[in-house]
Amino acid sequence: MRLFPSLRHVDKFRTVFDFGGREVAHWFPGHMAKGLKQMKASLKSVDCIVEIHDARIPLSGRNPLFQNTLDVRPHILVLNKMDLADLSNKQKILKKLERDGVKNVLFTDCLKQADNSIKKLVPTVLEILENKPRFNRDENIDYCMMVIGVPNVGKSSLINALRRTNLKKGRASRVGGEPGITKAVLTKIQVSERPKMYLLDTPGVLPPKIESVETGMKLALCGTILDHLVGEDIIADYLLYSLNKLRNFSYVEKYELQEPSDDIQLVLKRIAVKLGKTQRVKALTGVGNITVTIPNYTAAAYDFIRAFRKGDLGQVMLD
Numbered sequence: 001m002r003l004f005p006s007l008r009h010v011d012k013f014r015t016v017f018d019f020g021g022r023e024v025a026h027w028f029p030g031h032m033a034k035g036l037k038q039m040k041a042s043l044k045s046v047d048c049i050v051e052i053h054d055a056r057i058p059l060s061g062r063n064p065l066f067q068n069t070l071d072v073r074p075h076i077l078v079l080n081k082m083d084l085a086d087l088s089n090k091q092k093i094l095k096k097l098e099r100d101g102v103k104n105v106l107f108t109d110c111l112k113q114a115d116n117s118i119k120k121l122v123p124t125v126l127e128i129l130e131n132k133p134r135f136n137r138d139e140n141i142d143y144c145m146m147v148i149g150v151p152n153v154g155k156s157s158l159i160n161a162l163r164r165t166n167l168k169k170g171r172a173s174r175v176g177g178e179p180g181i182t183k184a185v186l187t188k189i190q191v192s193e194r195p196k197m198y199l200l201d202t203p204g205v206l207p208p209k210i211e212s213v214e215t216g217m218k219l220a221l222c223g224t225i226l227d228h229l230v231g232e233d234i235i236a237d238y239l240l241y242s243l244n245k246l247r248n249f250s251y252v253e254k255y256e257l258q259e260p261s262d263d264i265q266l267v268l269k270r271i272a273v274k275l276g277k278t279q280r281v282k283a284l285t286g287v288g289n290i291t292v293t294i295p296n297y298t299a300a301a302y303d304f305i306r307a308f309r310k311g312d313l314g315q316v317m318l319d
C-alpha cells in the first residue's frame with residue numbers, strides 16, 4: 001500500500017454520513033411480496049432453507065420476513081462473496097449471529113473454480129437435517145432445499161457452483177450483475193447425486209421495510225437495489241465515506257489522486273479525468289452560448305461503485 005506524507009487531515013473526515021432526509025420506502029418494488037407468497041406456498045416440499053447473503057454485510061440487510069415466515073424449516077446462512085469481504089473479525093461476526101439465533105453459517109466464494117466451502121454445503125445440510133422430522137416427506141429419499149436471499153447476493157451462482165462441484169455439470173441458473181435477474185419463481189434444480197438433492201431457486205426478495213437508511217445504503221452498495229432507484233451519486237459518496245472510515249485508501253492509488261479525500265466531487269472529478277469520462281455541455285456566458293467540457297460525474301460514480309463491487313478496491317467489511 002502507498003504511504004502518504006501525512007494522513008493527519010484524515011482525522012477531520014466525516015464520522016457520520018448525512019443521508020439528507022432520504023427515505024427508503026420507494027426503493028423496493030412490489031413484485032417482491034408476490035415472490036415471498038409463492039415461496040411460502042412451496043415450503044411443504046422443502047427440507048431446509050439455504051439463506052444466502054453478502055459476506056460484506058453479514059449482520060445487516062437480511063430480510064426479517066424470511067425469519068418470520070420461513071422459519072418453520074431448518075436453516076443455514078451462506079455468506080457468499082467471501083473473496084470480497086474483510087473477514088479478520090470472523091469470530092466476532094459468528095458470535096453475533098449466534099446471539100441472533102443463527103447457528104449454521106458457511107462462508108463461500110461461488111466464482112472460484114474449486115471452492116472447498118461449496119463442497120461442504122451438502123454434507124453440512126445433511127448434518128443439520130439429521131434426526132429432524134421431515135413432516136409429510138418421510139417416505140422421500142431425495143432432499144429439497146430452498147435457496148432464498150435479497151437480490152444479487154449470488155443465489156444463482158451458488159446453484160451453478162454446486163452443480164459444477166458435485167455433478168460436474170454446467171450452468172442451470174442465469175447469473176446477472178444487476179439485482180432482479182431471477183424472476184421466474186421456484187425452478188427445481190438438481191445439485192447433488194448421492195444423496196439426490198435438489199434446490200429451488202427463488203427471486204431475490206428485499207425486506208419491505210428496511211431498518212434504517214444506512215442499512216439500505218449498504219444494500220445498495222453491494223448491488224442488491226437497482227442503482228438508479230437510490231442514485232449513483234449518493235452511493236458513490238457513501239462508498240467514499242465507508243472506505244475512509246475503514247482507512248482503506250486503495251482508491252487513491254487506483255485513480256492516481258494525491259492523497260485521501262473526503263470530498264466526493266473532487267474524487268469523482270479525478271476519476272472522470274483519469275478515465276477520460278467527460279461531457280460537452282452548452283453554457284450561457286456574457287459573450288453568448290459556448291460549449292464547455294466538464295467531468296461526467298455520473299459515469300465516474302458508476303465506475304467507482306463497480307470497482308468496489310468487483311473487489312478492485314480491496315476487501316471490506318461494512319458491518
Ligand SMILES: Nc1nc2c(ncn2[C@@H]2O[C@H](COP(=O)(O)OP(=O)(O)OP(=O)(O)O)[C@@H](O)[C@H]2O)c(=O)[nH]1
Nearest residue numbers: 081109110152153154155156157176180181182204
Ligand atoms: N466476487 C464474487 N462475485 C460473486 C460471487 N457469487 C456471485 N457473484 C456475482 O454476483 C452477481 C450476482 O449473482 P447472481 O448469482 O445472479 O445473484 P442472484 O442472487 O441469483 O441474483 P437475483 O437473481 O437478482 O436475485 C454476479 O455478477 C455474480 O458473478 C462470489 O462468490 N464472489
